Amino acid sequence: MxxxxxxxxxxxxxxxxxxxxxxxxxxxxxxxxxxxxxxxxxxxxxxxxxxxxxxxxxxxxxxxxxxxxxxxxxxxxxxxxxxxxxxxxxxxxxxxxxxxxxxxxxxxxxxxxxxxxxxxxxxxxxxxxxxxxxxxxxxxxxxxxxxxxxxxxxxxxTPASPPPDRVDQELQEARHTLDLMTEELASSYESLSAIFRFTAELQRDDEAGDFVPRWLGELLAVVEADWFVLRLRDSGVETLRMASSSSPEWQSGPIQLLLDSPHGAFVEAQAALRRSDVWIETSAPLAAHDPLLHFAAGGCGLAHPLFVNDRLMGVLSIGRRDGKRPFQAGEVNVIQTFGDFLGLQTRNRQLQEAQVRARLNTRDLEIAANLQQALLPKELVSIPQASLSCYYRSARAIGGDYFDVYPVGKGNLLLVVADVMGKGLPAALFAFMFRSLLRARRDLAARPGEYLAWLNQNLFQELDQAEMFITAQIAFLDCEKGEICVASAGHPPLLIARPTGAVIEVSAGGPPLGIDADPTFSEARQSYADGHALMFTDGLMEARNPQGDLLGLEAIKAELASATRRGESNEATKSRLVRLLQSFEQNAPAADDTVFIVIVANK
Amino acid sequence: MVKRILIVDDEPHMLRITELSLKKGGYEILTARNGREALESAARELPALIVMDVTMPEMDGLTALQQLKAAPATAGIPVIMLTSRGQSIARETAEASGAALYLTKPFSPSALAAEARRVILASEPGPLTECG
Known part of the structure; x- marks a missing residue:
């Protein structure tokens, strides 16, 4: 109004x-x-x-x-x-x-x-x-x-000459009315000028932080009040959090907006829950532990809920100290106008911040996606002794799955799969660091356990600080011996299926990178010459169907065993596993990245 | 209020992995290293969820689970049991003793975080406020 x-x-x-x-x-x-x-x-x-x-x-x-x-x-x-x-x-x-x-x-x-x-x-x-x-x-x-x-x-x-006492009385009345009108005019002028000034200041980002206390400081001056407390509603949560008060040193915890909680009797909660102004007055003492007791004990004031389009933004409480008169109608009007304008500006600010966040997130994901694409090998190297096929699928958000294959020494290969915990830019950056370090020490390829220990030594501090970890598996394909030497850092096992149908899980190693400052990683050696081997990240065994069931390790082992028994090629085995994944998921959205590498010895 | 999860595992690496996996979900993490510590911590802190390993010294996870469910104060706290592969008897006992879920180690961080969120949500009553 x-x-x-x-x-x-x-x-x-x-x-x-x-x-x-x-x-x-x-x-x-x-x-x-x-x-x-x-x-x-x-x-x-x-x-x-x-x-x-x-x-x-x-x-x-x-x-x-x-x-x-x-x-x-x-x-x-x-x-x-x-x-x-x-x-x-x-x-x-x-x-x-x-x-x-x-x-x-x-x-x-x-x-x-x-x-x-x-x-x-x-x-x-x-x-x-x-x-x-x-x-x-x-x-x-x-x-x-x-x-x-x-x-x-x-x-x-129109009396020609009114008696002098009547003139005096009318003069007095006129003066009184003029005083009232001047006061109201001044209030309105102050409100308007404060609103204009405030709106102009909102455009200047450098001063955005302290606009609320300054704005409410102006309100105190306009309505001659002594204190104010502004609480804003936490988005998505039914609590009112302290945003500003006339005593910056005063601290107060959040107020829960629950009907039956002890906070429900607090004046600010009442204003929010009843959706109307609640008065503070000496005749109605505040509830025990009401935070406003700090300001309002014995005084007067009101708590005004700030609603924008039926959405609760917060509660503005304002008052005078003990012994002072309550707010009059005109002053209440000014408080409501200031408060409602503040609610509107808070909502606008929230919407602007959400827009900026959305833009940043999109940019963040673009950068992460570019980084991740840059990490993956452009084409798979091949060696006479074995054929490889890789599968990579990115989930809806950018994850930290990574794989790499590169030649080492005389016709040997190093195969790596890794999964950085988490998603987005941090995960992509750690995957990038992991890859840079990995490529820096190819001399360690034949000793995967030592390789992992070195990687952990160089990543531990950053991972620990970021509270993240990486699971990884390094396999050295020794073509001369027909053996595969494997070490894992908290990663799912490498599978080797034998022509007999038996499937071996190779899970030697230690904890994920970033968990322990100085762990040791054991190694395991297996012959790969007569079977199919499979390296993968947990996205494969934790694929879910629409009912929420997990695919699980046993289903993967059974499929790999079938491929081996039938002597299928690396590409046929990959297709078989992709079909298994797709038929199980039935178009349910993937929650995690999925990577696997099929290794088939050439006869 | 930030929800708290009590993680119980005697193996420091597993404790740390579980802690990091769940911390990203915005939970406050409490830890205990055996069943006895878990009982004390659960009664004192009343966490929103307990994630507990089966095999532990002093008091194993299954005994602790049974005692948690027998005490009125802690009976309502959902418990996710972590079992190693091949511990099918432990899994059956855990189910019979009222575990909300069992997970086989190794599990991925995202799977554990998703299950923890689901179990906590399922254990909560509906919203109580009318606020718009």
């Missing part, structure tokens, strides 16, 4: 007791004022009706304990506008932007409809125990105005 600026003009202020007969007298006095101001009779009738409706409501719905307080009515006449302000002491209600005519059988709602129909603008400012209804109507053009006949002829419309 936008505040309407006050108008300046001739003013009449009346304070009437909270009783219906007083309303009748008020209406008569108002008619006199309207007549003196030169309003046509028809408009005077309309204003009288609107004033009577509003004043009757102020009397009827007044809180019992406030019945001794006078109802104040200000009448203001400028050249263009007429304005009526009624200050009531009811609990207040939500003033509709545009009231509909209620059904014939409805007991209520007609008054508001009538008031809105009889005036051009209306606004209801709500405060704690005191509210102000502002009604305004543009005056008919001067030439059309017909001098009104006063309803009470006994009082002259």
């Amino acid at each position: 936008q505040a309407i600026p006050p108008i300046l003009g001739e003013t009449c202020t009346r304070e009437i007791p909270c009783e219906l007969p007083a309303v009748v007298e008020l209406c008569q006095q108002a008619r006199e004022f309207f007549a003196r101001a030169g309003l046509p009779a028809l408009e005077i009738d309309g204003w009288e009706l609107a004033l009577a409706e509003a004043s009757n409501n102020a009397v009827k719905y007044c809180r019992p304990e406030a019945r001794t307080i006078a109802i104040r009515v200000d009448l203001v006449a400028s050249e263009e506008w007429m304005e009526v302000r009624i200050t009531d002491h009811t609990p207040g209600f939500d003033w509709p932007d545009k009231a509909e005519l209620p059904p014939d059988d409805s007991e209520s709602g007609r008054g508001v409809f009538l008031i809105q129909a009889l005036t051009d603008e209306s606004q209801y400012l709500r405060g704690r125990g005191v509210n102000c209804l502002i009604l305004r109507k543009r005056r008919a053009p001067a030439e059309a105005a017909v001098p009104a006949v006063p309803a009470v002829p006994a009082v002259p419309a």
